[in-house]
Amino acid sequence: MKLFRKVLFWTHLVVGITVGLVVFIMSVTGVALTYQRQTQQWADGFDMRPVEATAERLPVAELLRQARDEQDANPTTLLLRNDPAKPARVSFGRQSFELDPYTGERLGAGAVGVRKAFRALMGWHRWLGQEGEGRAVARAITGFCNLAFLFIVISGLYLWWPKSWRWSNLRSVVLFRRGLAPRARHFNWHNVIGFWTAIPLAVVVATGSFFYYSWPSSLVYWVSGEERPQRGSRSGSSDSEEPPPPDDYDGMDALVSAALEEEPAWNLATFRFGSHPGAPVAVTLDRSQWGTRVDQRTTLVMDRATATVLREEIPSQASRARTWIRWLHTGEAFGFIGQTIAGIASLAGCFLVYTGWSLSWRRFLAWRRRRTASQVGAVTEAGAGPRTPPIGGGPALPRPVSVLRASVQPDR
Secondary structure (H helix, E strand, C coil): CHHHHHHHHHHHHHHHHHHHHHHHHHHHHHHHCCCHHHHHHHHHHHHCCCCCCCCCCCCHHHHHHHHHHHHCCCCCEEEEECCCCCCEEEEECCEEEEECCCCCCECCCCCHHHHHHHHHHHHHHHHCCCCCCHHHHHHHHHHHHHHHHHHHHHHHHHHHCCCCCCHHHHHHHHCCCCCCCHHHHHHHHHHHHHHHHHHHHHHHHHHHHHHCCCHHHHHHHHHHCCCCCCCCCCCCCHHHCCCCCCCCCCCHHHHHHHHHHHCCCCCEEEEECCCCCCCCEEEEEECCCCCCCHHHEEEEEECCCCCCEEEEECCCHHHHHHHHHHHHHHCHHHHHHHHHHHHHHHHHHHHHHHHHHHHHHHHHHHHHHHHHHHHHHHHHHHCCCCCECCCCCCCCECCCCCHHHHCCCCCC
């Protein structure tokens, strides 16, 4: 057991030094991304014309027609918010913009600079700021470092585990202490921060592996006993397909009313339209504020002509788990408190890297001092010469040891 602990310690140290810089970058950017949604919404309020709630909202069919005519394409998604002071959002593939639900007018592009800043932070968080072909290499590096950090967190908890659970032993590794020398202070920080953030940090790091590798998702499906769905490929080129005819959105008002009656406590309602007019509409009704709670979401498939529910889409056990993982990584699965905990865990990662580097550097300096002292001692002994008898006889005495050797202080 002692040998295993020694091997684990040195592996923990070497891996930490190797991946420390990348982990530090990912941790710093993770802290900056903690409140991304709230910050973007707050910044959008300064760059978009506010919604002035009037007596009645514009009919959904008319709202969609205005967006279609302005963009010269059929919308693919419409998001409605139950808050009368919040705008609607219409999407055309990956492009989306906010609409005044009372007039149908665009409300502006929002805080473009803030969104670009968050995209840049996300680029550093996942790809070390690389673009194009460099992203593949950077993604491999960050994916490996993420798994290595998970090993560091788990092995660190094992190395922290005290032999005796007496309070006198635990106090120095679970509580911050004052008045310590730099090495002892960093050792105290490393232990205390690692102990209190080990579980949330392990969750954040473990769920991060799903963004880099496919085998974690396959493992989730295997554990649940379900077969992973295969992505099908489209036949033919999309360039040769004719664009669908303009949709008139007749019957959409009745469909929206029927859908909202299914979930009176809805906060967000997302309508996804098919590729051709008349296709069934997928409606997702969410009771959460940001759409990050899987357990507060209902998805219905509704017929456009009759405004009736064709079926309720209930995700499989593996699909629900896979969706939860996305929001567990950011902490948004548990709302603002979860985001805060995830942000604190990311901040803890920064301190763990810093204190780990500091302790490793001090260990190296102590080793170099001991090595220098042993070399000086060997040279002194070699140059001491033969023993000489003292005046008046008696046993031979060695020459005095060098003052330099005696002045070498051991590591503290």
